Amino acid sequence: MSVPTGGGKTLSSLAFALQHAAAHGLRRIIYVAPYLSIIEQNAAVFRVALGDTANDLILEHHSMAEPGNDGIAHADDAESEAAQRLAENWDAPVVLTTSVQFYESLFSNQPSRCRKLHNIARSVVILDECQTLPPGYTSATCGMLEQAGQYLGCSIVLCTATQPPWRQDPVRLPTGISSMREIAPDPVELFRQLRRVEVTWPTQGAAALDWSEVAKIMLRHPEILCIVNTRRAALEIYRELVKSGVEAVHLSTNMCPAHRLHVLSAVAAALKAGQTCRLVSTQLVEAGVDLDFPAVMREMAPLDSIVQAAGRCNREGLLNSQSGAGGWMRVFLSKEGKMPRSAWYRNGAKIVEQDFLACGREPRIDHPDDLAEYYRRLLPTGDLDSQGIGEKRSDYKFRQVAEDYRIIEGATTPLVITTWEPARREVDTLLNDLRRQTSRSVYRQLQKFSVNVYEHELRQAASACVMDYLPGVNICSLPYDNAFGLVIDGVVSVPVF
Structure with a gap:
């Protein structure tokens, strides 16, 4: 399901899953998302849509909701025993869970995690924001999803505005998914109709900006979001704004979840009330966070990240007019130029700079063809099975597979x-x-x-x-x-x- 950000993927994917399950006799819907914020947000949407007022249709299974399994005797063990079984077995009509919980369960050798596998069978599995899977796990994951469809009778829905090329290819991805079809009618036309943002790209020879210059541009806009690549950058821009005597908001994973949710709630309320709001953030706002700014700045990044950042701009299309898209986003180069340690991330940004901009081509964030070309250039730059999971599975080294399949790297x-x-x-x-x-x-x-x-x-x-x-x-x-x-x-x- 290739739908632009803000295009209604959540309810559309649920509607498709319900109709598809009814038509093919499938047993349940499993909704998988990369971040807790998306799950908590969409669990509320699902409950309203399904009329689940008694909480007996929907199970949320993630670290903030599951009953726990720590081997310690708890005062509330008796009352949570049924919930523990429900969570371990996924024995509910609709299950919402994290990418980590879903994918790592498929590759696990632990009985507690494998206990749910029989209930994954004959399910509609919605993989929301599927592009967030680290590319080094693409081969192993696609191979497992192919088997889930072939042997477990699952229907897999890949749901994103930045669709990664997971289709089987004899050279590039022999373990890819063999049978795929687009659910959204005419994605190219859909992206055109939902075009909401004009992007300003750095021109050849354009000067890189320091953080004080970024802050000065932000000062021209009463409501603006700036997304940068490192924690240090976000902090420096925030300090520059405060030095200028204006109020600003900083957001990153420096903050505990309760603090982040408090900040996001306050930002959403300020935007809704039309109040001045200048937010500086790391990449955590790029996927699944429901914010709607009239202006966005994005430090140079991989194209899929830039597309997701644009999804926080004019999200509801209220600024559009007959003359075109009303949102404004500027992609800029920074003098610091630091990026996350991931080689995939650096390679993605390099492709935008060298294979698009340096050749006089500005990537079209609202055209699937440009994103497809970006991925075709990105995937050969690294190992799509960086942990050798496929070979270890073939050799029946299941304990090693379980230990090595960790999509969140870094202890x-x-x-x-x-x-x-x-x-x-x-x-x-x-x-x-x-x-x-x-x-x-x-x-x-x-x-x-x-x-x-x-x-x-x-x-x-x-x-x-x-x-x-x-x-x-x-x-x-x-x-x-x-x-x-x-x-x-x-x-x-x-x-x-």
Whole structure:
């Protein structure tokens, strides 16, 4: 289902899945999304659409909703036993889960995760924002999805505005999906009709901008979103805006989930009220976050990221007129030029610069052909089975497969933040409750106030952290800034999305 951002993919995919399941006798719908924010947002949409007022049709299965399986005796074990079985088995008409939970279950050798496989069979599986799968796992994942269709009787729906080329190809992707058809009628015409943004690209020889210059451009717009590639960049632009004497908002995974949701809610309310709102963010707002700015700036990035960023601009099309699209987005080069460590990300940005712009061609973000060409150039730049999963599966090395199929790379440790002032009392209460009696419910609530840090960051923060303060709980008393989150050695922490 190739539909532009803001084109109604959520309800359209649900409507298709319901009709398809009824027509072919399939048993359930499994909706898979990369981020918790998308699942929580769309779970509410699904419940309204299906009239699930009693919460007996829809199961949310992810780290913030599942009952837990930590081997600890809990006070609420008896009441959660049925929920635990339901979550492990996915025994519900509609299941919403994360990409990590879905994909890693397919490749797992653990009984608790494999227990749901029989209920994946004969299901409609909606893979929302499927382009977020790291390209190094494309071959293994497509091979598994092909088998899910062939042997388990599943129908797989690839749902995104930036459709990756997962179709089987004897040279490029021999393990790809063999039978695919487009659900959306005439995607080219659909993209044309839903064109909402005019993009300004950097011209050949255009000067790269420093962060103060980016801030000055933002000051010309009362409502504007700027998305950059690193945490440091987001922080520097935010500081430049504040130095200018204006209010600004910073958003990144420096913040615990509760803090991020609070900021997103405040931003959405400000935009709805027509108030001044200048937001600087990392890539976390690019997929599935329902924001609608009249103007967006995007640091140079892979084309699929740029298309997703454009989806936060004039999202509802209210600025359009007879003369054309009313939203404005500027793609810019930065003097710093730093990018995430992923080679795929750097290669994607290089293709935009060298194979499009340097050749005098501005990529058309509203035309599927340009995106298809981008992917054709990107995928040969790396290994589509970077962990050798296919060979290990052929050799029946299932334990190694389960260990190596990890679509979120980089080991992190969760720290419960005790120093965010708006939540200090609530966190203290939860810790006291947990001290008196272990409870899965309390563990889940504490996750809202947790920040994940890398191993080297944990070493820096060691003096302010108490590991296993309570069973399974690490606490952190480092400063936590209400504008940009956790600070370690003067630098905001936590991996960028």
